Amino acid sequence: MKTTIQILSLCSSLLIISCGEKKSTDSASDNTSQTGTDIESIIVTKEPEAPQSITEVRKHVEVGKKITLSGKVMGSDSPFVPGRALVMLGDPAVITSCDLRPGDSCSTPWDVCCDEPEDVKAAIATIQILDADGKPLKQGIKGVGGIKELSNLVVKGIIAEGSNDDNLLVNATAIYVKP
Numbered sequence: 001m002k003t004t005i006q007i008l009s010l011c012s013s014l015l016i017i018s019c020g021e022k023k024s025t026d027s028a029s030d031n032t033s034q035t036g037t038d039i040e041s042i043i044v045t046k047e048p049e050a051p052q053s054i055t056e057v058r059k060h061v062e063v064g065k066k067i068t069l070s071g072k073v074m075g076s077d078s079p080f081v082p083g084r085a086l087v088m089l090g091d092p093a094v095i096t097s098c099d100l101r102p103g104d105s106c107s108t109p110w111d112v113c114c115d116e117p118e119d120v121k122a123a124i125a126t127i128q129i130l131d132a133d134g135k136p137l138k139q140g141i142k143g144v145g146g147i148k149e150l151s152n153l154v155v156k157g158i159i160a161e162g163s164n165d166d167n168l169l170v171n172a173t174a175i176y177v178k179p
Contacts, residue, residue, distance in 0.1 A: 039085055039137055042129055043145035044174045051154045054091035054125045058168050065159045067170065072097065073151045074110040075124040080149075085129035085137035089153060094123035097150055110149040125168040127155050127175075145177050152178040 051070035071089030073079050074097045079088040090097075090112060098109035106113065112120055128136045141147055156174040163169045 039129055039139050039141065039144050042172055042175050044176050047176045047178070048154050048156045048174060053093055054089060054168065055094055055123055057125070057159075058122065058165070061159060061163050061165060061168060063159050063161050063163055066157070067159060068154065068156045069125065069170070070152070070154045071125060072110075073147065073149050073153065074112055075120055077108050077111040077113075079110055080140060080142040081136075083138060083140055085139055085141045087127050087141050087147065089125050089127055089155070090120070091123040092152075095120050099150065108149075121166070125170055127153075127157070127170050127172050128160070129172050145175065147175070147177055154178065 048068045051068045054069055054071050057067055057069050069089075072092045073087055073089060074092075075088045075090035075095065080086070095112045095115045097112055098104040098106035098114060100109075101114060104114070129141065131137050147153065154176040155170060155172050157170040157172040160169040160171045
């Protein structure tokens with residue numbers, strides 16, 4: 001059941017972004033904005049200031065709003081979408097990766113399988129990097145800048161069209177990988 005809800009959430013994000021979402025022009029004026037084609041250009045070496053938790057951002061979902069959030073790569077047994085610049089982040093204050101549970105020897109600790117499905121759903125966000133046409137880059141983000149499962153990230157971005165109380169989708173303009 002938990003896996004089904006996680007898969008449905010990720011699939012709904014993919015469905016929304018595949019419908020030809022327009023790229024926000026606000027990101028072009030941001031000095032950390034992406035070029036639209038180079039996935040490496042979005043990785044920054046200075047941590048963005050004043051990040052909010054995913055749970056806090058989800059309280060006031062407003063499409064087009066600029067945000068800075070922090071989270072951990074987790075929330076599904078496959079938090080990366082192969083061949084696409086999409087990654088799922090979870091709020092570590094609400095959901096717990098299995099590597100932090102004493103005695104848990106789970107082989108995929110990022111799947112947060114011990115948390116309740118409704119808690120997971122309320123504490124995740126899908127982060128995407130768009131190309132010049134406003135669609136997710138056709139390049140995986142895993143490994144870029146050291147991003148992997150359980151990485152802690154700070155993401156600057158814009159709340160994407162299709163976001164609502166049940167689905168937070170963020171167009172990233174900068175990603176900082178915490179050491």
